[in-house]
Amino acid sequence: MSPDRRLRPVWADASPAPGAAPVQLTLDDVGTPLSDVTFVVVDLETTGGTPADCEITEIGAVKVRGGEVLGEFQTLVDPGGPVPPYIQVLTGITTAMLVGAPRIETVLPSFLEFARDSVLVAHNAPFDIGFLKAAAARTGHTWPGNKVLDTVRLARRAVTRDEVPNHKLSSLAALFGASVTPNHRALSDARATVDVLHALLGRLGPLGVTHLEDLATATDPVPADVRRKRTLADGLPDAPGVYLFRGPHEEVLYVGTSTTSLRTRVRSYFTSAEKRQRITEMVRIAHRVDPVVCATPLEARVRELRLIAEHSPRYNRRSRFPERMPWVRLTSEPFPRLSVVRDVRDEDGAAYIGPFSSSASAQLALDALHESFPVRQCTRRLPLVAPAGAAACVLAELGRCGAPCLGQQSVDAYAAVVERVRTAMSSDPAEVVAAHAERITWLVRQERFEEAATVRDRLAAYLRGASRAQRVAPLSRCPELVAARRTDDGGWELVLVRHGRLAGTARVDRRTDPRPVVTALQASGEHVAAPPSPAPAAHPEETDLLLAWLDKPGVRLVEVAGGWSMPARSAVAVVDPAAAVAGAARHAQVDPAGDQGGGTTHRPHLSLVAPAPSTA
Template structure:
């Protein structure tokens, strides 16, 4: 039996070989939105040795408050010749490049640095961050340290530099605190940066102990499944590197409460390797729909979509249904909720005088007309005012809007919106706009999926950065096979083999795809990716001209307005902090 050397990605990066940059700031106040940086101090260390130091005063645009000047000793006179943050920040970022950032009470210092980057239009680097304050709270007992202030920890660990509320002195003291904490944790088997990051998190010891479950998962693209003691699926996810992604569930980077709860009850994780990222995305959707894991929020019930249907009768009307049948009529959908389906139906009723009553009508038995006929919203076929032939013009308009050009409905609803806006009835106009946007969005998606589902077979390829091609066989909107050709090899034999072994897919009922709607959308997104080439198309892949896609600006404008109407960020997903 031969031993195998684990990669850094598998075993973690050793602390002794990690370069840390310990940073401390002095500022004019406590809020990045109202205060500015006045001093940056940093120390670069690796393996216990100091590699370099960085220190600079920073001239703010505001005067230093008196109490801050007393606390830090930094005065306006000292800052008169100091560089602005626009000059100091790039120098610091270059000093810290490729290192793990460490700070005491990191949210404060990193918050100011992030705000400065945003102000200057500089992207914040993708760096790992350690907080010695949080780490100390996990390592030290209350009877040993009554608080976790830097001065307290510096005294406990015998720091060579006393904190003085000056950036470089405080950074030097934080270095000694960091080394003291690492020394303590060495007795607990913490030897890598990943394990050190894990210790500063709020993950419970029971959850932390399950990190070994990730070692069972391949470091390859695919789908991973968390299961409980009885083998029931708890959560299904996908990743380009399953082992790396699964490890994150046991570290501080995972902040979702539901995932923390899921990991607590998980007993095993298995990974299913996939040839391509599209195959992983599709397999994830299929497994979620089949297994219905309780910790997956989306895609669990693809069969619950709502469709808008033209009924099959002499005087058809619009109806909400759960299933598409092979009855030769027009369908639009699926909608994610009944509410959105009703909104789209209301947009059609606003533009086309198709009947809204639900009773069955016969041209041979006239009935009394309802109030909608008096309002001009219906041609009153129930009373004999419209014959079957005359009424069919409204039905054809709806059918055309579903399968082709919805221009008639769009124009009429827009006229109604403009009329309401001229009368300053803006809220009603916004309601009509949102209904129209819902209808157009559904028509665009339905037509795109129906066009793909009509193609018997489509073979597409995309060149990989590492060489070779990723190959997909798509039949009636369902992924039938996926594979990758070897770098430098002729991809045609791979395509032939893939087509020969691809899944047999039956022709679906229009406008359905052979797979789920979400699977068809994932395939369409991949086909829209730059660099994708069509190797073979068996059938006609086309959209009507014009189609609903010609009115995509309506959806874009509605989404923009909805976003602008929300003055506060959605913070419901944030976890409370002490």
């Protein structure tokens, strides 16, 4: 690169517009314009990644000011030992190339003189500056304490992931059309970093980064406009609850919860602890935070779910539409079948598992049931008497269906198969687990590991759906449940649940008799109509929260109306699908790994561990 090369970035010619009225600058506005700052852009090549046990092999640096290159510095450095082979491949610097090169104790004084009174710039500055400081300490030189600028941190502020997949030097150089392509040689990479630096400062200029002093906050993880919003947390209560960020038109932008202190939680959005880019964008838009104080942490979590479902804030990523969550249904008809549906109906003879997080998961669970039972898979409603001219499907020809469509299977015979399906969905997963254990064992012995993993995923989806339905259904059928749990201060946290929905909650201190509060809670609690089982009368995630709270140690049942129980052999007892497969394989006296001796073969690990004891 020739010294007379001219790079005139946007910030290099910052001057008042012609005819503009003069403005008296404040003390905060007085500083060194970036066009007057001397930058030394440096890049190193080394024998490894840490200065404690690795050495510098090459230094390259470019001195620029006001977009003009003032000089360059480049030298190889003898590391005092061989260059590792992978470093030679990466950089092209071989051990032979460094024979006769100066040692770092000779090179470092020259570089420090070259960089004197300048701002050091590097891409991933902690790496390069860390090696230079370590070299100065080893050779007895005093580190001059230059200001340091990291172009990686600048890029994170000025370049979005929509523009580049990452903030590597090569990606940024390609984005900005750098005149030099980085090639892991020190001077070339330093030249490319110069172009990237100028492009980044050009982008940051309109944001107010026009002076050297502005660079101190240009890479601050908390932008100034976000930090100024910290006053939104002033006056919020120091109590558990829910907070709503509202936009300029009173729309709800985001709903969050705090189980301890609303004020402390909201304040965290204006500190470096908040690293989510979308939330930072939300904070910039927000103009008010509304608190909703809750009696207990459980109430706060439940209210958060309800407010998200009510307002559908665009910055919340949690499930907002419970009515869209799919279920697997066993239909109610003379010849029932399995299907994926979006709602639960109150109909005799139907059975459900779910809800599932996605249609794909529901389909996997349905496939697991089809794999385990010879139930029909056609979608039309079959009459009691098969029509003339009906033809069998491929599944009937393969023996996977009794062909009730042809009259080859009576209603009673088909009902016996359906009853096994109903049992697997509502109480006992053993038959499904056994069928999948046999299939996985056979596939592993054939070394068809990808297919075995697919079968395992089907079983896991079925167990998740069945377990969720079998946990939720008893609570959704329960008209009223009152439970209590000791708090840390010796008081009681009281919870009223009706049909799987939080109907009320209260908290009493240790000096107050909780029984009158329980009576008042039952009298004033929300009236909840019975839903079609197994669906709860609330968002499924709300019922999951209630079940998790009821499972906590120390929770006591005060009153239960109508009973609350689960089958002892339910899918809830199967905490690990792979463990269930292993247990079924051992029970059948087969080896789930399929190892038949005769040498060793690499096999994927399927996490086949011993099943956990049932607590149901």
